[in-house]
Amino acid sequence: MTSAMKRNFLSVGRIWFLVMFCLMFCPDAQALAYSKSNAIHQPAVWHLSDRIPGPPGLSPLPIVKEKDAGIELARISRCQIDKMRRHDLVVAMQMGEKLNFFPELSSGSQAAENAASGAKQDSLRSSGLENRIQVCAASFEDEKVVEEPEDWNEDNPSETIADPLEPVNRVFFAFNNKFYFWVLKPVAKGYRYVIPEPFRIGIRNMFTNIAMPIRAINCLLQGKVRGFGRELLRFVVNSTAGFLGFADVARIGMHVEAQDEDFGQTLGFFGVGPGIFINWPILGPSSIRDSVGMAGDYFVYPVNYLVPKTGENIAVRGEDRVNRTSLSIGDYEALIKSALDPYVAVRNAYFQYRRAEIEK
Amino acid sequence: MWQSLVGMILIMAFAVTAFAGDPTEVIRKTTDKIIAIVKNPALQGPEKKKERDRLIRDAADEIFDREEMSRRTLAQHWRKRTPEEKKEFMDLFEDLLEKTYIDRVEGYSGEKVLYEGERIEGNYALVKVEIMTKQDAKIPVLYRLKKTKSGWLVYDLSIEGVSLINNYRTQFNSIILDSSFKGLMKKLREKVGKQ
Numbered sequence: 001m002t003s004a005m006k007r008n009f010l011s012v013g014r015i016w017f018l019v020m021f022c023l024m025f026c027p028d029a030q031a032l033a034y035s036k037s038n039a040i041h042q043p044a045v046w047h048l049s050d051r052i053p054g055p056p057g058l059s060p061l062p063i064v065k066e067k068d069a070g071i072e073l074a075r076i077s078r079c080q081i082d083k084m085r086r087h088d089l090v091v092a093m094q095m096g097e098k099l100n101f102f103p104e105l106s107s108g109s110q111a112a113e114n115a116a117s118g119a120k121q122d123s124l125r126s127s128g129l130e131n132r133i134q135v136c137a138a139s140f141e142d143e144k145v146v147e148e149p150e151d152w153n154e155d156n157p158s159e160t161i162a163d164p165l166e167p168v169n170r171v172f173f174a175f176n177n178k179f180y181f182w183v184l185k186p187v188a189k190g191y192r193y194v195i196p197e198p199f200r201i202g203i204r205n206m207f208t209n210i211a212m213p214i215r216a217i218n219c220l221l222q223g224k225v226r227g228f229g230r231e232l233l234r235f236v237v238n239s240t241a242g243f244l245g246f247a248d249v250a251r252i253g254m255h256v257e258a259q260d261e262d263f264g265q266t267l268g269f270f271g272v273g274p275g276i277f278i279n280w281p282i283l284g285p286s287s288i289r290d291s292v293g294m295a296g297d298y299f300v301y302p303v304n305y306l307v308p309k310t311g312e313n314i315a316v317r318g319e320d321r322v323n324r325t326s327l328s329i330g331d332y333e334a335l336i337k338s339a340l341d342p343y344v345a346v347r348n349a350y351f352q353y354r355r356a357e358i359e360k
Numbered sequence: 361m362w363q364s365l366v367g368m369i370l371i372m373a374f375a376v377t378a379f380a381g382d383p384t385e386v387i388r389k390t391t392d393k394i395i396a397i398v399k400n401p402a403l404q405g406p407e408k409k410k411e412r413d414r415l416i417r418d419a420a421d422e423i424f425d426r427e428e429m430s431r432r433t434l435a436q437h438w439r440k441r442t443p444e445e446k447k448e449f450m451d452l453f454e455d456l457l458e459k460t461y462i463d464r465v466e467g468y469s470g471e472k473v474l475y476e477g478e479r480i481e482g483n484y485a486l487v488k489v490e491i492m493t494k495q496d497a498k499i500p501v502l503y504r505l506k507k508t509k510s511g512w513l514v515y516d517l518s519i520e521g522v523s524l525i526n527n528y529r530t531q532f533n534s535i536i537l538d539s540s541f542k543g544l545m546k547k548l549r550e551k552v553g554k555q
Contacts, residue, residue, distance in 0.1 A: 159526075160530065197495070201495055201496060248496070251496075327495050328495075330467060334460075334463060334464060334467075337460075337463065338456070338459070338460035338463070339531060340528075340531050340532070340535060340544075340547050340548065340551055341531045341534060341535060344530055344531045344534045345527055345530075345531055347530075348522075348526065348527045348530040348531070349522045349527055352518075352521055352522040352523060352526060352527070353520055353521050353522050355521065356518075356520065356521020356522070357521065359521075
């Protein structure tokens with residue numbers, strides 16, 4: 001173990017300690033955060049009014065249209081949310097407010113206190129608290145149904161990403177475009193020709209499996225404790241029964257999905273904006289926040305410790321990139337083909353994609 | 361007695377909403393129709409492409425609200441346009457969208473489409489769909505619909521959180537600000553192959 005490695009592990013340990021310390025004092029906040037992350041399985045057609053049961057106990061469950069383990073999971077998690085006592089929710093929300101977890105709630109804090117003392121349903125409903133709990137219960141519910149023209153003001157900073165480096169970014173965009181069509185795509189096509197698809201999917205799964213620490217740690221940093229648990233479970237199951245991650249048995253057999261978190265998303269979760277758009281050569285579209293995120297994730301990506309030599313490391317990363325490209329030939333082309341200004345199209349797609357990932 | 365009465369009322373209520381054309385049903389019907397066209401063995405091969413494209417276009421036209429899409433894409437520039445300009449833009453933009461859409465649909469190779477749910481608020485609705493690719497990846501797709509005289513019509517769709525209309529809006533806005541509306545129309549004409 002080199003001293004640099006030790007230092008890295010130490011700093012990781014310090015973050016863990018900090019996170020665990022925070023979580024000890026705020027156990028219900030993670031349950032809320034968890035329910036938000038879990039909500040992707042929502043079977044839908046819920047009505048806002050039945051989200052929180054009136055008297056403590058179970059509320060009617062959503063109508064399940066299809067028998068599916070993912071939906072079952074959602075149902076079970078739903079039961080757990082329903083079982084949580086209203087008082088716990090209020091305490092958790094107040095704690096979150098004190099820690100400034102939910103800045104948009106600050107105006108509703110008086111109402112939240114009323115709810116805590118009197119536990120009156122009406123005051124709870126009228127406060128932002130209820131909304132927040134609803135949002136936590138289903139990410140699909142986050143989406144605005146009505147979009148009006150006022151929302152699309154291009155001057156609105158939340159709708160676009162600043163791009164003061166546009167001239168440089170465009171140069172790198174042209175370079176990356178050539179790199180894709182002249183290098184990456186031909187190599188990936190040859191690779192696709194040589195290696196059958198099931199093997200390529202297996203290799204992709206192995207790379208996904210070994211990147212577990214990135215997802216697990218960022219789940220923890222965002223308070224998504226169940227997501228963290230799922231990642232650990234997935235890693236144990238897939239590394240053993242799944243032949244070092246080749247087969248994603250945790251997903252197929254147990255319906256435990258990978259959590260898709262990274263440090264850029266963690267920063268976004270805590271309210272860090274993307275800053276400005278940066279189009280890196282080779283690495284592609286990014287932002288200041290996500291570049292910092294990439295640097296952070298570098299330290300917990302096990303491949304960097306297993307294959308520390310620069311040359312070999314690049315070779316392994318190259319294999320990952322070529323393998324993934326071989327499975328998605330055509331996606332980039334479609335985006336470029338349908339665009340009037342491919343650079344702006346990619347920049348906007350990146351911005352929207354990351355925003356959606358952070359909201360998840 | 362009472363239960364059966366309540367049950368009957370409930371059944372009637374459900375039946376009525378079903379006939380009114382739920383947003384999900386609108387999407388499902390058209391999706392099934394288009395998949396049937398793409399899979400139809402009688403329409404395979406490059407020599408049948410024209411006919412196939414026409415059928416797909418007709419099916420898609422039924423659920424897409426071209427005026428709403430154009431209005432939302434041009435956003436603040438829409439109001440400044442004359443009716444003729446609006447009409448020309450709508451035609452060109454429709455061609456572009458159809459081309460994009462047909463290119464994407466042509467690549468269909470047996471992906472499963474799962475309907476995850478819908479939400480309705482007044483005249484607006486969201487329909488969530490997930491596409492299971494053959495490579496075991498899930499692609500979330502979100503349709504946004506608006507109720508019009510001719511039923512629920514789609515005005516936007518997001519794939520993996522990327523809204524199509526938002527994406528074009530940013531592109532068109534940047535082109536208009538860099539050159540002019542005429543410049544945008546020229547680029548659009550070049551793109552869809554109408555000089």
